Amino acid sequence: MxxxxxxxxxxxxxxxxxxxxxxxxxxxxxxxxVVEPVNTLQLTQTMLDEVMPKVLDHFRVEGKVLEHAILNQPIKMEGHEICLEVMGHVQEEIAQKMKPELLTLIRDLTGAGKLAIKLVVKEELESATNKLYTSSDKLRFLKEKHAALAEFQKRFGLETDY
CATH class of the missing domain: 1.20.5 (Single alpha-helices involved in coiled-coils or other helix-helix interfaces)
Structure with a gap:
C-alpha cells in the first residue's frame, strides 16, 4: 500500500x-x-450416521482440520435440524462458515429435502477442584491422595520450600 x-x-x-x-x-x-430443494425426503439419524464418514473424509481431504474436528463430535438429529455441539466462540465462527458447504454436501449424499443446522455452544467447564499452583499445594494434594507420602515426609524430613 x-x-x-x-x-x-x-x-x-x-x-x-x-x-x-x-x-x-x-x-x-x-x-x-442456501437453496431449499423441493425433495420431501426427511433426514433421519441413521441416514446421517451413514453419510458422516463421507462428510468427514471430504473435509479431511480438503485440509479443513478445524471443521473436521467440529464434525468429529457426536451429531444428533432433532426433527429436521442437525445439532452440532461447538466449544466456545472460535468453533462457533468456524461452524457458521462451514454451514452452507455442509448442508449442500449432506443434501447431495442423502437426497434429503428440508434440512437445517443448529449450533449448540457449550462452554468448557472449569474444574471444581482448586488449581494447584505452589509446591506446598501439590504436596498437600498428594498427601491426601497417598497416605504413605506423609510418612516419607516425616521420615526423610522432606520440605517443599528450600
Missing part, C-alpha cells in the same frame, strides 16, 4: 477499500444463501 500524496489520492484509496469490502460482503451473502 502506498502512502497518499494528496487528498484526492487518499479519497481514491478509501473508495477502493470500500468497494473491496462491499464485494466481500456480497460474496458472504451469496455463500450464506
Amino acid at each position: 502506498s502512502i497518499p500524496t494528496s487528498l484526492y489520492h487518499t479519497k481514491k484509496i478509501l473508495e477502493e477499500k470500500a468497494k473491496d469490502e462491499e464485494k466481500r460482503i456480497e460474496q458472504r451473502k451469496a455463500e450464506a444463501k
Whole structure:
C-alpha cells in the first residue's frame, strides 16, 4: 500500500477499500444463501450416521482440520435440524462458515429435502477442584491422595520450600 500524496489520492484509496469490502460482503451473502430443494425426503439419524464418514473424509481431504474436528463430535438429529455441539466462540465462527458447504454436501449424499443446522455452544467447564499452583499445594494434594507420602515426609524430613 502506498502512502497518499494528496487528498484526492487518499479519497481514491478509501473508495477502493470500500468497494473491496462491499464485494466481500456480497460474496458472504451469496455463500450464506442456501437453496431449499423441493425433495420431501426427511433426514433421519441413521441416514446421517451413514453419510458422516463421507462428510468427514471430504473435509479431511480438503485440509479443513478445524471443521473436521467440529464434525468429529457426536451429531444428533432433532426433527429436521442437525445439532452440532461447538466449544466456545472460535468453533462457533468456524461452524457458521462451514454451514452452507455442509448442508449442500449432506443434501447431495442423502437426497434429503428440508434440512437445517443448529449450533449448540457449550462452554468448557472449569474444574471444581482448586488449581494447584505452589509446591506446598501439590504436596498437600498428594498427601491426601497417598497416605504413605506423609510418612516419607516425616521420615526423610522432606520440605517443599528450600
